[in-house]
Amino acid sequence: MRFSLNIDHVATLRNARGELQPEPITAALLAEQAGVDGIVVHLREDRRHINERDVRLLRELISTKLDLEMAATEEIIQIACDVGPELVTIVPEKRQELTTEGGLNVLDQIELLKDTTIRLQDANIEVSFFVEPDINQIDASAEIGADIIEIHTGVFANAESEEQQFDELERIRDAVNHARKLGLGVNAGHGLNYQNIKIFREIEGIDEVSIGQAVIAHAVFVGLKEAVQEMMRLIGS
Numbered sequence: 310m311r312f313s314l315n316i317d318h319v320a321t322l323r324n325a326r327g328e329l330q331p332e333p334i335t336a337a338l339l340a341e342q343a344g345v346d347g348i349v350v351h352l353r354e355d356r357r358h359i360n361e362r363d364v365r366l367l368r369e370l371i372s373t374k375l376d377l378e379m380a381a382t383e384e385i386i387q388i389a390c391d392v393g394p395e396l397v398t399i400v401p402e403k404r405q406e407l408t409t410e411g412g413l414n415v416l417d418q419i420e421l422l423k424d425t426t427i428r429l430q431d432a433n434i435e436v437s438f439f440v441e442p443d444i445n446q447i448d449a450s451a452e453i454g455a456d457i458i459e460i461h462t463g464v465f466a467n468a469e470s471e472e473q474q475f476d477e478l479e480r481i482r483d484a485v486n487h488a489r490k491l492g493l494g495v496n497a498g499h500g501l502n503y504q505n506i507k508i509f510r511e512i513e514g515i516d517e518v519s520i521g522q523a524v525i526a527h528a529v530f531v532g533l534k535e536a537v538q539e540m541m542r543l544i545g546s
């Protein structure tokens with residue numbers, strides 16, 4: 310299973326003070342040195358974290374794979390076609406949400422998604438739909454011509470009991486098998502972390518996971534001791 314790192318929250322931290330640090334591009338290059346298979350960013354309409362400059366620089370500088378998460382809106386489709394990431398993952402987007410809250414309702418917007426998919430594929434970009442582990446949504450994704458689906462793992466990650474987690478894992482397993490039979494590539498993500506990845510990786514047939522929050526949060530702690538010591542050396546304390 311490949312691992313792509315979502316670096317949105319490096320940009321969240323940068324934007325919190327309107328300054329230049331931490332630089333998301335540096336994070337991407339460091340992650341590549343560490344061995345990730347790809348870099349994921351979500352260019353939101355409100356630009357709350359990643360901005361267009363980040364996407365364009367990433368396109369120039371990274372050497373693995375750029376996965377651009379985006380809503381199917383005219384402005385962002387035009388940017389995607391111009392920038393040319395290897396992969397676009399279409400997600401639903403709500404202005405008020407803290408993070409992407411669930412999968413796309415593909416069945417509700419067949420024409421829009423078909424048109425968007427054709428435009429992106431014509432620009433040599435692979436297209437993935439972020440969906441719930443729901444057979445009907447997966448069938449519709451295949452019919453429209455998506456190359457890949459990314460299964461929303463948020464319900465699994467937020468399960469309140471082992472039983473609920475097990476049930477959701479089964480639902481994801483069925484969804485993966487169904488998508489594979491239809492010839493779709495299968496990615497997965499949302500809420501995966503250092504604990505739940507152990508049980509999640511038992512599912513076969515997933516090409517790639519996309520993880521952000523858990524890894525960026527952990528990086529603060531595993532890097533903090535060194536950062537404090539470096540400042541102490543400079544201060545001479």
Ligand code: PXP
Pocket residue numbers: 315317351378398400408409439459497498499500501519520521522523
């Ligand atoms: N996949 C998609 C489509 C997402 O929207 C997100 C969140 O930005 C992720 C994966 C990563 O989720 P998390 O930050 O919880 O690891």
